[in-house]
Amino acid sequence: MARLTAAAVLAIIAAAPFLPMGGMRQYALHVLVQIFIWSFIGGAWSLMGRFGLISLGHGAFLGAGAYTTTLLWNFWGLTPWLGVLVAVAGAVVIGLVLGYPCFRFRVVGHYFALVTLAVGEVVRLLVIAERDWTGGSLGVTLKASAGEASLAAIQFADKRVFYYASVVVWLGGLWVWRRVDRSMARSALEAIGEDETAAASVGIHVTRFKLAITVLSAALTAVGGVLYAQYFTYVNPDTLSGIGVSLRIVFAVVLGGMYSLLGPTVGSALTIALSEYLRVLFGLKFIGMAETIYGLVLILCIIFLPAGIYGSLRAAIARRMARRRAAPA
Amino acid sequence: MLELRGVTAGYGQFTALWGVSLRVSAGEAVAVVGPNGAGKTTLMRVISGLVSPREGDLTFEGQSLARLPAHEIVAHGIAHVPEGRRIFPMLTVADNLKMGAFLRSARRGYRDSLERVYTLFPALAERQKQRAGSLSGGEQQMLAIGRALMSRPKIILLDEPSMGLAPVMVLRLFDLIRRVREEGYTILVVEQNVRQILKLVDRAYLLEVGRIKMEGRADELSEQDFVRKAYVGL
Numbered sequence: 001m002a003r004l005t006a007a008a009v010l011a012i013i014a015a016a017p018f019l020p021m022g023g024m025r026q027y028a029l030h031v032l033v034q035i036f037i038w039s040f041i042g043g044a045w046s047l048m049g050r051f052g053l054i055s056l057g058h059g060a061f062l063g064a065g066a067y068t069t070t071l072l073w074n075f076w077g078l079t080p081w082l083g084v085l086v087a088v089a090g091a092v093v094i095g096l097v098l099g100y101p102c103f104r105f106r107v108v109g110h111y112f113a114l115v116t117l118a119v120g121e122v123v124r125l126l127v128i129a130e131r132d133w134t135g136g137s138l139g140v141t142l143k144a145s146a147g148e149a150s151l152a153a154i155q156f157a158d159k160r161v162f163y164y165a166s167v168v169v170w171l172g173g174l175w176v177w178r179r180v181d182r183s184m185a186r187s188a189l190e191a192i193g194e195d196e197t198a199a200a201s202v203g204i205h206v207t208r209f210k211l212a213i214t215v216l217s218a219a220l221t222a223v224g225g226v227l228y229a230q231y232f233t234y235v236n237p238d239t240l241s242g243i244g245v246s247l248r249i250v251f252a253v254v255l256g257g258m259y260s261l262l263g264p265t266v267g268s269a270l271t272i273a274l275s276e277y278l279r280v281l282f283g284l285k286f287i288g289m290a291e292t293i294y295g296l297v298l299i300l301c302i303i304f305l306p307a308g309i310y311g312s313l314r315a316a317i318a319r320r321m322a323r324r325r326a327a328p329a
Numbered sequence: 330m331l332e333l334r335g336v337t338a339g340y341g342q343f344t345a346l347w348g349v350s351l352r353v354s355a356g357e358a359v360a361v362v363g364p365n366g367a368g369k370t371t372l373m374r375v376i377s378g379l380v381s382p383r384e385g386d387l388t389f390e391g392q393s394l395a396r397l398p399a400h401e402i403v404a405h406g407i408a409h410v411p412e413g414r415r416i417f418p419m420l421t422v423a424d425n426l427k428m429g430a431f432l433r434s435a436r437r438g439y440r441d442s443l444e445r446v447y448t449l450f451p452a453l454a455e456r457q458k459q460r461a462g463s464l465s466g467g468e469q470q471m472l473a474i475g476r477a478l479m480s481r482p483k484i485i486l487l488d489e490p491s492m493g494l495a496p497v498m499v500l501r502l503f504d505l506i507r508r509v510r511e512e513g514y515t516i517l518v519v520e521q522n523v524r525q526i527l528k529l530v531d532r533a534y535l536l537e538v539g540r541i542k543m544e545g546r547a548d549e550l551s552e553q554d555f556v557r558k559a560y561v562g563l
């Protein structure tokens with residue numbers, strides 16, 4: 001049953017670019033690509049978040065990823081295929097520099113969140129300060145490659161290419177999430193999330209597990225940043241690092257539910273759809289209105305659905321199924 | 330089996346243990362007693378690698394333990410039941426026990442260990458699927474001890490197992506600890522219930538403001554005037 005549903009959903013996703021959508025096709029594809037990219041990034045974030053490692057600075061990894069490939073391409077013409085390796089390495093280094101001291105000296109909970117918040121801001125300020133390279137707060141445009149489409153430069157005029165690319169990356173993210181979910185590391189990290197001293201006392205190498213999941217999350221987030229940069233061909237410090245984007249990632253995941261495979265996807269899809277809808281509805285009339293409503297919806301969700309929309313829905317369905325199974329007996 | 334020689338340790342500038350020497354032989358049960366703030370918990374944390382000693386020697390079966398991190402010390406066969414029942418409250422009883430066998434060496438004998446723990450603590454067997462946080466205080470302490478046994482240790486360190494338990498529960502718990510002992514485990518236990526613990530162990534150390542003030546066989550120690558007045562309350 002679940003397999004069948006999954007197959008059907010995948011078939012729809014695969015066929016989406018060819019469905020009749022009138023003049024809406026380009027716009028719809030654009031929104032969908034964003035949903036897949038942000039879902040992937042949200043999933044990467046939730047790898048840490050679900051174990052109580054709340055990062056409010058994932059913009060650091062995102063920005064590091066996006067800027068690394070963009071600048072390497074613009075200045076040295078290095079293909080993003082190699083650039084992404086450098087980008088991931090960069091994000092991993094940031095993750096280690098952030099994580100090692102925090103985990104070694106037991107910086108946990110709110111304090112950890114604050115440290116990550118600062119790291120995200122530092123990356124944003126660095127990008128702004130290094131304006132000769134990075135274009136400062138105006139951002140930088142990815143230099144166009146020759147021709148309509150270039151595989152080496154990962155630039156394609158046809159949105160469908162990015163659509164499928166983002167789907168593949170998103171599926172890869174889900175696969176990693178599943179792998180972690182079914183591993184021994186999951187139990188270890190859950191134990192650590194509950195009580196670090198107790199975890200250490202049963203032989204869990206607390207620092208190593210926390211660092212490993214941080215590095216994994218950072219690396220995937222950087223990949224998301226690279227994909228974002230290649231798709232938009234424009235990066236700027238406010239949309240890719242700093243507090244704003246970091247919180248957006250957190251909100252989306254919390255909304256959808258960080259403990260379930262598809263929670264981050266549902267959350268990202270809802271937040272993107274909601275902000276698109278509000279943007280179209282209010283246009284430029286009430287600047288800030290969209291954000292306000294968006295914020296309110298979030299607060300309500302956090303209070304009433306702590307497991308997230310998708311997480312709560314799944315739990316409710318599971319309960320009903322259990323009751324139905326129990327009833328005829 | 331376990332030997333500390335002149336161990337000095339503390340937190341930052343603060344020194345909680347001053348040149349402490351202590352020995353536990355295989356098969357023995359040894360208690361450390363002393364007033365609040367004496368450094369008993371710190372002593373346990375030094376042995377289990379949660380606090381590293383500043384000076385002194387720490388050996389287990391002839392191997393030095395000083396500066397090994399906590400997870401490697403467990404692998405050597407030392408299981409620490411920390412103060413205050415640090416179980417994993419959101420996990421079920423069964424999952425808590427499973428975590429106790431996290432180490433590869435412990436995972437091999439998992440079924441066997443589990444059976445032993447459930448035989449020792451039938452109350453846990455009945456509550457396998459229950460969330461650990463919903464157990465009573467005494468059951469949580471049993472779980473903490475059971476979880477330690479799951480790592481197939483050679484020695485277990487118990488830090489104030491009776492803390493916060495009702496008097497009846499304390500008696501039952503001490504009974505259970507006696508049974509754990511009879512299973513052949515070596516035990517080092519910290520307690521404030523001096524009178525009762527002295528009935529259970531072979532030897533005891535008296536720790537005061539970070540220094541060993543007295544040591545001896547449990548029966549002799551409980552006869553000493555000083556201990557009787559200060560701790561046993563007779």
Ligand SMILES: Nc1ncnc2c1ncn2[C@@H]1O[C@H](COP(=O)(O)OP(=O)(O)OP(=O)(O)O)[C@@H](O)[C@H]1O
Nearest residue numbers: 340343345363364365366367368369370371372412
């Ligand atoms: N994490 C810590 N940081 C700084 N000082 C600490 C820390 N833990 C304990 N101490 C100090 O070390 C000294 C010894 O504490 P310890 O917990 O070892 O005592 P204890 O004998 O276990 O006391 P109790 O019977 O109350 O459990 C105390 O003065 C305490 O204030």
Ligand SMILES: [Mg+2]
Nearest residue numbers: 369370412489
């Ligand atoms: Mg103590």
